[in-house]
Amino acid sequence: MTGRVCGIYTAEVAAQEMMEGHECRLLANVGIEGDRYARRIGRWSDRPKTEHQISFIELEVLHQIYDETGVVLTPRETRRNIITCGVRLNDFLGQTIRVGKNALVYVEKLNHPCKYLERLIDKQVMASLLGRSGLNCQVISGGIVRLGDRIERVL
């Protein structure tokens, strides 16, 4: 199963509006260069956990939420780093995936939606994200990730 990277987002500090990019650099066991978690000033950085190094969500989920509830949740508002298309992310739990040419990422946890996001963006999305809120992952080996890059399981 192969997907594509269709959005790249980072933020410098907790609660900052995400900034959109064309590419980013993944740093092994750190996160995304310049992102709040790599800089250790994210919302959860006082309790550093490898699962916060990089996060993913499917673009298709955002479309489904719109179809089901009428709520427009934009990729930027999800506060996830990588927006994907063409792949079922939940199937990757517990596996290692390759993003772009070199970067390897271990899928540690299914993301659990939180009230914190609802308060930040002032949209009721927690309930509709349940079970499809994306992935929290650890960067196993670094590399550049660009828009359009492939995402696939490492066999």
Add this chain to the structure above:
Amino acid sequence: MAVRLLMKVSVDQIVDEGGGIRSFYFRPEDRRQFPPVLPGAHTLLRVTKGMMRQYSLCAPPGDRRYRLAIRLDPAGRGGSRFMHESAHVGDIFYLSYPQPDFLLDPDRPSYSFFAGGVGITPMLSFLYALQGRTCRIRLCYFVRADGAVPFEQEIRALCPQVEIFNSAQGGRASFEDLLDGSRGDAIYCCGSAPFVAGVQGAAESLGLGTIQVESFVSGVKAGYLGEPFVVDLPRSRHVLDIPSDRSMLDVLLEDGVDIDYACEAGVCRSCIVDVIEGEIIHRDQCLTEDERRTVMTPCVSRGRGRIVINSI
């Protein structure tokens, strides 16, 4: 409720307004323009990590920047000191989207504005919004200034009939006497908590009904004391004792929780956390009864016995 995201900004200009107040003009760093501001709205300024402060937005309408007026409070908690001593043009900060809590009803025939000190700033944005309108405006501005009265020129240009009471020059007036002349007006008041309480008390004793108020905390935060209680944080597997002489927010911060806060007085909504279990003694002034069933503001509110918190 409003979007509370932070925007990356830089200091564009700093203007000394007198009376220990400086205007900081910010421009956006990673967006073309700022979201529009409703008159009276405030923003949260991220001074440093964990230090958020609330300020009214008061730029003139044609100015696309955001302006915050910050009074140096040497006895305060350090936010204003940092901005006055360490912030320079070009420095990067983060500002929240505008928070529309103190809003002007734009269709009233007459208004009375009561401002105490730096509480003049939301009134400035009201005056700009009412420019060119055919309504009666009264502005009573209480200030203590040895030199120039902050914003005097700007105010006089917008509201020549302003009544300024400068206590440094013996200027005084009774709130009752002033408010007696404001019957029938839409009344707005902003200033320190005691100033606002004074105006509110006078309005009540005259039977003027509800007036719109916004207050800010000055000096060192008030101690919100009470019974000791226990906070359980299952997500991080921490259990914290909150002693009777400390706020829950203090203890959370000391434990290393990365929690936002600004007013430390239960008014700004920054520090809200989710409560899963337990009885809360709510002391905030910002949550609705409905919200109080599931959230609390740990800066002022306390628990009874043991409470369980979800979001941190």
